[in-house]
Amino acid sequence: xxxxxxxxxxxxxxxxxxxxxxxxxxxxxxxxxxxxxxxxxxxxxxxxxxxxxxxxxxxxxxxxxxxxxxxxxxxxxxxxxxxxxxxxxxxxxxxxxxxxxxxxxxxxxxxxxxxxxxxxxxxxxxxxxxxxxxxxxxxxxxxxxxxxxxxxxxxxxxxxxxxxxxxxxxxxxxxxxxxxxxxxxxxxxxxxxxxxxxxxxxxxxxxxxxxxxxxxxxxxxxxxxxxxxxxxxxxxxxxxxxxxxxxxxxxxxxxxxxxxxxxxxxxxxxxxxxxxxxxxxxxxxxxxxxxxxxxxxxxxxxxxxxxxxxxxxxxxxxxxxxxxxxxxxxxxxxxxxxxxxxxxxxxxxxxxxxxxxxxxxxxxxxxxxxxxxxxxxxxxxxxxxxxxxxxxxxxxxxxxxxxxxxxxxxxxxxxxxxxxxxxxxxxxxxxxxxxxxxxxxxxxxxxxxxxxxxxxxxxxxxxxxxxxxxxxxxxxxxxxxxxxxxxxxxxxxxxxxxxxxxxxxxxxxxxxxxxxxxxxxxxxxxxxxxxxxxxxxxxxxxxxxxxxxxxxxxxxxxxxxxxxxxxxxxxxxxxxxxxxxxxxxxxxxxxxxxxxxxxxxxxxxxxxxxxxxxxxxxxxxxxxxxxxxxxxxxxxxxxxxxxxxxxxxxxxxxxxxxxxxxxxxxxx
Numbered sequence: 001x002x003x004x005x006x007x008x009x010x011x012x013x014x015x016x017x018x019x020x021x022x023x024x025x026x027x028x029x030x031x032x033x034x035x036x037x038x039x040x041x042x043x044x045x046x047x048x049x050x051x052x053x054x055x056x057x058x059x060x061x062x063x064x065x066x067x068x069x070x071x072x073x074x075x076x077x078x079x080x081x082x083x084x085x086x087x088x089x090x091x092x093x094x095x096x097x098x099x100x101x102x103x104x105x106x107x108x109x110x111x112x113x114x115x116x117x118x119x120x121x122x123x124x125x126x127x128x129x130x131x132x133x134x135x136x137x138x139x140x141x142x143x144x145x146x147x148x149x150x151x152x153x154x155x156x157x158x159x160x161x162x163x164x165x166x167x168x169x170x171x172x173x174x175x176x177x178x179x180x181x182x183x184x185x186x187x188x189x190x191x192x193x194x195x196x197x198x199x200x201x202x203x204x205x206x207x208x209x210x211x212x213x214x215x216x217x218x219x220x221x222x223x224x225x226x227x228x229x230x231x232x233x234x235x236x237x238x239x240x241x242x243x244x245x246x247x248x249x250x251x252x253x254x255x256x257x258x259x260x261x262x263x264x265x266x267x268x269x270x271x272x273x274x275x276x277x278x279x280x281x282x283x284x285x286x287x288x289x290x291x292x293x294x295x296x297x298x299x300x301x302x303x304x305x306x307x308x309x310x311x312x313x314x315x316x317x318x319x320x321x322x323x324x325x326x327x328x329x330x331x332x333x334x335x336x337x338x339x340x341x342x343x344x345x346x347x348x349x350x351x352x353x354x355x356x357x358x359x360x361x362x363x364x365x366x367x368x369x370x371x372x373x374x375x376x377x378x379x380x381x382x383x384x385x386x387x388x389x390x391x392x393x394x395x396x397x398x399x400x401x402x403x404x405x406x407x408x409x410x411x412x413x414x415x416x417x418x419x420x421x422x423x424x425x426x427x428x429x430x431x432x433x434x435x436x437x438x439x440x441x442x443x444x445x446x447x448x449x450x451x452x453x454x455x456x457x458x459x460x461x462x463x464x465x466x467x468x469x470x471x472x473x474x475x476x477x478x479x480x481x482x483x484x485x486x487x488x489x490x491x492x493x494x495x496x497x498x499x500x501x502x503x504x505x506x507x508x509x510x511x512x513x514x515x516x517x518x519x520x521x522x523x524x525x526x527x528x529x530x531x532x533x534x535x536x537x538x539x540x541x542x543x544x545x546x547x548x549x550x551x552x553x554x555x556x557x558x559x560x561x562x563x564x565x566x567x568x569x570x571x572x573x574x575x576x577x578x579x580x581x582x583x584x585x586x587x588x589x590x591x592x593x594x595x596x597x598x599x600x601x602x603x604x605x606x607x608x609x610x611x612x613x614x615x616x617x618x619x620x621x622x623x624x625x626x627x628x629x630x631x632x633x634x635x636x637x638x639x640x641x642x643x644x645x646x647x648x649x650x651x652x653x654x655x656x657x658x659x660x661x662x663x664x665x666x667x668x
């Protein structure tokens with residue numbers, strides 16, 4: 001019989017609805033039952049495309065022996081980390097505090113009052129090789145609950161007190177050399193052979209490259225540009241990139257970017273679109289434009305809802321094996337390509353024994369991950385054909401392989417639509433559309449924005465998740481910051497003030513409900529959140545930029561675009577609140593430092609004042625918007641109301657550093 005999760009709107013929770021474990025969703029029903037029965041709560045946090053979440057589920061949560069112990073001695077709650085990032089942040093902080101590390105599945109034991117006293121990640125069903133198994137862990141926790149109850153409560157209270165963090169320090173200023181310090185640390189940690197930073201595993205970390213590109217623009221230090229180009233080129237050529245279907249996998253398990261963790265996430269790919277778009281802006285190299293177009297093709301083909309929003313992710317596993325959907329034997333490729341096999345072999349570096357087996361011993365013998373080591377021009381020369389002819393041949397080869405791959409059993413797709421992740425998608429398509437003059441990209445961004453605003457925003461209230469045509473879960477800080485970020489970029493691409501006005505509305509809601517008036521900074525949960533044991537903050541960039549650091553960028557842009565000084569004041573306060581940690585850990589605040597660099601070299605706006613009824617061709621102004629921040633306003637506009645057209649002519653005001661030049665009727 002299905003358990004309590006059968007009516008859930010979370011694809012992850014629905015994966016567990018037929019477990020013999022009597023799962024509950026996070027909510028008062030579970031907490032009340034735990035209090036009535038005086039039982040500890042077992043909280044398991046994961047997400048639908050998490051490989052090790054699946055492993056623990058198969059080993060333990062689908063097992064009758066485990067289920068009997070859980071159902072007898074605990075109240076069990078399943079939580080989707082992507083639905084409740086605020087709760088995940090709280091309990092992940094506990095895990096890192098108690099164990100020194102974290103990850104998913106996240107395993108928490110806590111009191112009926114939600115106070116944690118034990119934390120860990122994956123546990124095998126049975127103890128082995130010095131690692132405690134889940135069964136033995138449950139027995140030990142049960143014994144402690146019965147025989148050391150008051151000690152557990154004391155520990156849980158102490159842990160809970162340490163969870164809440166203010167992160168506010170009004171007495172510290174940003175180190176004026178913080179950008180140089182961040183670059184120096186990245187340079188020290190750079191992998192000269194394969195790009196990226198550190199050894200394995202390697203995550204794409206798009207904020208690293210956005211920072212490096214901005215640092216290059218500020219300092220003209222070519223080493224910064226080299227670090228970004230080397231890394232992004234190696235990633236595109238590696239197995240972490242889907243060579244025939246496009247899009248990036250989650251991360252690389254090795255230092256060469258060869259063997260990925262095969263899940264594909266919406267947020268990784270949209271942020272990387274921005275990194276490659278920015279790289280194109282400073283280099284003009286067509287290859288980066290092509291990569292952006294490929295990622296966009298993947299997202300629109302495989303993750304897009306018919307009405308315009310984007311689904312969350314695709315799993316790493318299919319048919320019980322990680323990566324099975326994506327890998328190839330040479331015999332398969334020969335059968336599909338016939339005479340073109342030798343070209344594919346040289347392009348994608350396959351071999352008869354396989355290259356996947358060497359890195360992952362669970363893979364079948366002869367399995368190949370497709371990856372590249374040579375450019376199109378190098379391969380064209382090797383095959384003694386023109387580069388154009390080679391590209392046409394490669395396109396044909398890839399299309400044939402992709403068609404045959406489409407017949408395989410696909411990995412599970414997580415079809416919940418998240419406001420925050422879609423906000424980043426809006427921003428990425430809008431920015432790419434503006435930079436490349438691609439109207440289809442801008443249209444995709446607009447359709448996504450319409451979808452989110454139509455489905456996630458009801459009666460003045462913003463929601464976090466859309467699933468099965470139903471909105472749910474009150475929006476959190478990430479939702480507001482990402483949506484504002486998307487709308488700002490959409491305004492800059494379209495020059496449609498409706499998007500700017502909406503961005504301002506949601507920013508004002510964020511400031512009203514999430515700002516910490518006492519210590520400054522934004523809480524992850526709003527002031528009315530009733531089911532969290534603490535309102536926490538998270539300013540550290542992780543695999544992708546932190547919401548607080550995106551908010552800093554939004555405040556900078558809104559100050560310039562609207563001319564309203566309150567956003568500059570909030571920008572200064574947020575910067576101050578983050579300064580102490582940023583000075584100590586600069587590489588964890590690269591998104592913040594990126595905005596700081598941008599503000600030092602791009603703090604102006606071109607105000608274009610028009611008489612009411614003036615007809616203009618937006619396309620002409622979009623060309624200007626590629627290179628500078630602009631606002632087109634009619635004389636009665638709420639923005640920059642003091643600046644009006646003169647004698648009915650289009651009038652230009654160049655403003656920067658709190659002053660504007662004399663009005664002009666023509667641009668230089």
